[in-house]
Amino acid sequence: MPDFRVIPSIDELRRRPAVHALEAKFGATATIDALRSAAGDVRRAITQGDANLTDEPAAIARIEAAAAQLLDSAFVHSLEPVINASGVIIHTNLGRAPLAASAIERVATIAAGYASLEYDLDRGSRGRRDVHAEQLLRRLTGAEAAVVVNNNAAATLLLLAALAAGREVIVSRGELVEIGGGFRVPDVMAQSGAVLREVGTTNKTRASDYAAAVNERTALILRIHPSNFRIEGFTARPSLSEIVAVGRAVGIPVAEDLGSGLLRHDERPALADEPSADETIAAGVDVCCFSGDKLLGGPQAGIIAGRAAMIDRIRVHPLMRALRVDKMTYAALEATLVEYAAGRARTAVPVQRMLAMTAEDVRARAAALAAAINRRPGWHAELVEGSSAIGGGSAPGIELPTSLVSLTADGRSPDALEEQLRRGRPIVIARIERDRLLLDLRTVMPDQDAALTQRFAVL
Numbered sequence: 001m002p003d004f005r006v007i008p009s010i011d012e013l014r015r016r017p018a019v020h021a022l023e024a025k026f027g028a029t030a031t032i033d034a035l036r037s038a039a040g041d042v043r044r045a046i047t048q049g050d051a052n053l054t055d056e057p058a059a060i061a062r063i064e065a066a067a068a069q070l071l072d073s074a075f076v077h078s079l080e081p082v083i084n085a086s087g088v089i090i091h092t093n094l095g096r097a098p099l100a101a102s103a104i105e106r107v108a109t110i111a112a113g114y115a116s117l118e119y120d121l122d123r124g125s126r127g128r129r130d131v132h133a134e135q136l137l138r139r140l141t142g143a144e145a146a147v148v149v150n151n152n153a154a155a156t157l158l159l160l161a162a163l164a165a166g167r168e169v170i171v172s173r174g175e176l177v178e179i180g181g182g183f184r185v186p187d188v189m190a191q192s193g194a195v196l197r198e199v200g201t202t203n204k205t206r207a208s209d210y211a212a213a214v215n216e217r218t219a220l221i222l223r224i225h226p227s228n229f230r231i232e233g234f235t236a237r238p239s240l241s242e243i244v245a246v247g248r249a250v251g252i253p254v255a256e257d258l259g260s261g262l263l264r265h266d267e268r269p270a271l272a273d274e275p276s277a278d279e280t281i282a283a284g285v286d287v288c289c290f291s292g293d294k295l296l297g298g299p300q301a302g303i304i305a306g307r308a309a310m311i312d313r314i315r316v317h318p319l320m321r322a323l324r325v326d327k328m329t330y331a332a333l334e335a336t337l338v339e340y341a342a343g344r345a346r347t348a349v350p351v352q353r354m355l356a357m358t359a360e361d362v363r364a365r366a367a368a369l370a371a372a373i374n375r376r377p378g379w380h381a382e383l384v385e386g387s388s389a390i391g392g393g394s395a396p397g398i399e400l401p402t403s404l405v406s407l408t409a410d411g412r413s414p415d416a417l418e419e420q421l422r423r424g425r426p427i428v429i430a431r432i433e434r435d436r437l438l439l440d441l442r443t444v445m446p447d448q449d450a451a452l453t454q455r456f457a458v459l
Contacts (some may be wrong), residue, residue, distance in 0.1 A: 002046045006059040010035050018064045022459075038066035038435065045212055048278045074318040082427040083448050083455075087402060087440025089354045090392025094429065096293040096300070097392075098350045098445070099332055103298065106335035107328050130315055132330040136337035140263055141277045143305035148292070148333065149314055149323040155302030156185075156257050156288035157192050160220070162317040163253065163287070165193035167219035170252075172205035173198045174237065175224035184222060194219070207238040214250045221247050222287075223256040227277055240275070243295050244284040253310065256280050258290035260394035263304070271295075271355070274395050277305065280458045286310050292329075294392045297351035298336035299329050354442050355390070355400070363403035365441045365449060370405050372453045378410040379456070386433075387440045409459070420459055426451050 013019050013035050023031045042062050046053050053059050082094060090096050099107070120127030125444050130147045137146035149155050160169060169189060176198070177183045189196050197218070199209040210221055223243055240256065247254035262276045274295070281286045287310040292301030302323075304314055314320065325333075339348040363383065370381035384406045387399035409417055414437040421428035426448075431438050444452060 002049075003054075003140075004043060004046060006046070006053065006056045007039055007063070008056065008060060010039070013039075013060070014061065016060070016064070019067075022068060022071060026075055030071060030074065031067065034067040034070040036069060036122055037179070038063040050265055054298065080427055082429050083445075083452055084429050084443040085439040085441065085452065086429050086431045087386070087388040087392035087443055089351060089388065089443055090294050090390060090394055091443070092392050097297045099299065100101035100297065100311050100336055100339055100349045102339060103332040103335040106331045111328050115327045115331075117330070128332070129324060130320070132338060133184055133334045136334060136341055137303060137305055140337060140340055141305050142281045143277075143288075144308040144437075145311035146303060146305040147311055147320070148330070149302045149304070150329070151293075151300055152167060152257070152259060152261070152289055152291040152302040153188060153305045154323040157188050158302075158314055158317060158319050158323055159287060159304055160189055160192035160194045160222075160256060160287055161319055162197075162314040163255070164219035167195060168197040168215070168217045169194045169220045169222050170197045170199055170210055170213045170218060170221050171224065172200045172209070172237070174200060174202050174205055174235075175226055177224060177226055192410065203234055204236040205238065206236060207242040210238075210243060210246045211250065214252055218250075218252050219250055221254045223254065225257060225259045226384075240280065240283045240285065247286075248284070254284075255284050255285035255306075256288040258288055258399065259294075260298040261290035261292060261294045262394075263296050271395060271398070278305075281305065287314075291392075292333055292336075294394050295351065295355075295390075296336065297349035299332035300334055301325055301329055307342075350445070354388075356443070357400075357402075357442055359385070359401040359403050362426065362440070362442050365446070366403045366405050366439075369439070369449065369453055373405070373407065373456050376456065380408045380422070382406050383442060384438075385437075386438065386440070388440055400442070402442050405441070407437045407439065417459075424455065424458070426455060428452065428455055 005010070010032060014023070019031065042053060042059050049235045053062065084091055084094050116127070118127050118129045131286055133148055134146045137143065149158055171185070176185050186196055197213050199205060199213045221243060223240060244254050258275055258280060260274065260275060262271060262274045264278045265271065277288060277290055285306065287304060287306030289302055290296070292298040292303055304311065336349060339345045346356055366383055370383055373379050373381040384404050386402055386404040388402045390398055390400070393396050407417060414432045414435055417437045418430055421430055
């Protein structure tokens with residue numbers, strides 16, 4: 001007969017130091033459930049004749065270990081920090097833009113207590129949350145007014161719902177894009193209540209096409225930046241100023257969905273063809289929208305900027321409440337915008353810093369990592385030339401020259417190495433090209449270099 005007396009009661013187990021530690025970490029209820037489940041497994045193992053469970057110490061050790069494993073699995077965080085060594089700067093799957101140190105600090109400060117989110121400190125009464133970040137956005141874009149919602153798809157939806165519901169919006173056929181996750185411009189427009197009026201062809205649209213489509217039902221001319229693809233060859237697309245001129249001539253407002261969110265241009269030639277928010281406003285559009293967590297380098301947000309009359313209509317639309325952002329988003333966005341206003345974005349905002357890095361900048365760090373890896377027996381690391389991607393549906397086709405660490409290990413395939421890096425801690429996301437595992441330190445934070453090096457010491 002199986003001897004189940006080797007299994008202590010739950011009360012006895014709870015008096016043990018190891019179980020005290022589990023209860024302190026996971027709570028009494030969850031720990032008791034885990035102990036019962038583990039004890040049940042031990043009972044079944046004894047029934048099946050497990051020779052390792054013939055005394056109480058062995059049974060206790062098995063129960064405690066199993067309970068700890070059950071609790072660790074039940075309480076694991078699904079959202080994990082990763083080291084992005086893929087070379088994709090705005091990696092949508094990895095949370096897009098990492099925040100500036102000042103933004104992280106500001107979020108921590110605001111999140112730790114109460115904040116003046118909807119409280120007017122001057123009047124001592126209820127205020128409005130949609131005024132936060134507006135002053136900085138006006139300063140940086142030249143717009144008369146601005147509001148913030150939770151992402152750029154929401155910004156587009158709200159803009160259309162507030163300014164064009166039940167009426168026609170003119171859009172070039174070459175701009176009816178689909179963004180990540182299967183979201184399509186025509187679908188967003190349908191949800192807003194606006195009626196799509198297509199003009200031109202996939203590869204050619206002229207300013208005269210917009211003018212010819214205007215009628216008594218026209219509410220808006222919408223220009224959409226095709227930020228995640230390019231059409232090349234036999235093409236034609238009117239400039240923004242030409243479209244604005246059409247809108248002015250027929251008395252129809254013009255909006256632009258900028259998508260990727262380049263706030264303003266600097267001397268970097270790589271982004272010379274990417275439209276910026278300040279240039280768009282200067283060109284005379286009535287309203288534009290763009291992302292906060294792409295080229296701007298801030299938190300996930302959709303920013304709508306333009307003429308005060310347009311923004312006022314957007315502020316009061318019922319969807320504004322459904323799409324609004326919280327105090328932490330405002331905190332991170334304002335802190336990021338301060339770096340731009342102070343002229344520090346190039347060095348303080350990680351996305352901007354990564355964009356500015358040269359291949360030589362990356363090579364010095366890559367060489368140090370390769371040297372450390374080569375000191376391990378069975379490992380082979382070498383520097384190879386390659387390119388980084390901007391990503392996030394921004395600046396398609398633009399490649400940034402970089403220096404890559406190419407890795408091989410005796411007895412392990414590139415796929416096996418990639419999986420080991422991805423499954424271990426800290427998590428490292430690499431890429432495989434031409435049967436080589438590659439690491440691009442452009443997208444690795446400088447303070448992660450030591451952790452990345454140490455990661456290879458335990459593989």
